[in-house]
Amino acid sequence: MHLLFFIAMSQEIERKFLVTGDYKDQASSASHIIQGYISSIPERTVRIRIRNGKAYITIKGASGEEGRSRYEWEKEIPAEEGYELMNLCEPGSVDKTRYLIPYQEHVFEVDEFHGENSGLVMAEVELSSPDEEVTLPGFIGKEVTGDIRYYNSYLKKYPYNSWPENQ
Numbered sequence: 001m002h003l004l005f006f007i008a009m010s011q012e013i014e015r016k017f018l019v020t021g022d023y024k025d026q027a028s029s030a031s032h033i034i035q036g037y038i039s040s041i042p043e044r045t046v047r048i049r050i051r052n053g054k055a056y057i058t059i060k061g062a063s064g065e066e067g068r069s070r071y072e073w074e075k076e077i078p079a080e081e082g083y084e085l086m087n088l089c090e091p092g093s094v095d096k097t098r099y100l101i102p103y104q105e106h107v108f109e110v111d112e113f114h115g116e117n118s119g120l121v122m123a124e125v126e127l128s129s130p131d132e133e134v135t136l137p138g139f140i141g142k143e144v145t146g147d148i149r150y151y152n153s154y155l156k157k158y159p160y161n162s163w164p165e166n167q
Helices: 079-086 152-157
Strands: 010-019 029-041 044-051 054-061 069-077 094-103 106-113 121-126 140-143
Touching (some): 029 152, 044 079, 054 079
Antiparallel strands (some): 094 106, 106 121
16 A cells, blocks of 8 residues: 655745845844755755754745746754755855835845855845736846856856856
């Protein structure tokens, strides 16, 4: 007899943008994030994140055709385990400060990257459906949704400051 287990997975739907204007004075909170990847292949990433002393493990599936949606599963784990798992991660990490900025009916997460990704500031907004309309605040620049170069797992391998156009 075979047993089948079905796990409910949530769908992450988001759009990403470069940030070109001032945003910090609009932030409701800020947090420091360091994350590493146990697996960074695009079909399934396994991320360990330390955010303000709390740890999380996240598993993400491949992105949809337009890069707006993919399956995501996340769980908070004990901080000690998060720090231990960081030792199993692939070389490199992502270090950033995240600002939460409420704007109309959405919250924009603005990431200001540090270290080898210094100079990159990116915003993302989570949506309830891929075609949901969203009004963009004035600090939003070019949309980079679906551009793999702006995935954190890519930035870990190929930091922003190593891109020829940024040197």
